[in-house]
Amino acid sequence: MVNEFGSTLKRLREQKGYTINQLAEAAGISNSQISRMENGLRGIPKAPTIRKLADALEAPYGELMGAAGYLEDRDGANHAETTPEWATSKDKRDFKKMLEEDGELMFDGIPLDQEDKQRIKDVLTGLFWEAKHMNKRKKNNNGNPDGP
Known part of the structure; x- marks a missing residue:
């Protein structure tokens, strides 16, 4: 679950063309925290942190929440283990x-x-x-x- 979240976060960041430092500034989160998330060295962040990241990346909040294991898909299947x-x-x-x-x-x-x-x-x-x-x-x- 941690690796899925980290890889999703990294993919979305790179799609946006942001460096870790740019995302950190946009989201109001430290660059070391983002780096640890992307590399699976930090646990799943809390929902408010995920909201900040989604807003900064202009990415679907549900996608990040799903990758973090908090949500189910609309058809009831788990993204990770909800x-x-x-x-x-x-x-x-x-x-x-x-x-x-x-x-x-x-x-x-x-x-x-x-x-x-x-x-x-x-x-x-x-x-x-x-x-x-x-x-x-x-x-x-x-x-x-x-x-x-």
Whole structure:
């Protein structure tokens, strides 16, 4: 997953004609961090970092989120492995429930369009799995036998 993200990031950067330093400046991320991502020496970045990279590259956010393993394709196939290995069936059920609640999404009293809703869903996907993983690690560090 890390290598897929890194190679996707590098491909998009090179397509844009950016050096690592140019991308770093455009995204507000250090050049060493970008280099480590591209070379698979850094873990998968968080959703807000991926958003910065996508915006700087004028690339589809979903493509980078998919390469990072956070998203599924529209047909339901995983880009990488969307659901972390440590996720239980209860975790998966909780996640599905969170995403499928059909309330009207609004910002400042204005309903969001589909693109904005998808962006929010993409960010929530990353944050949800990150929070679940952190909670599982906390339980393990407190002596709880339920592990990832």
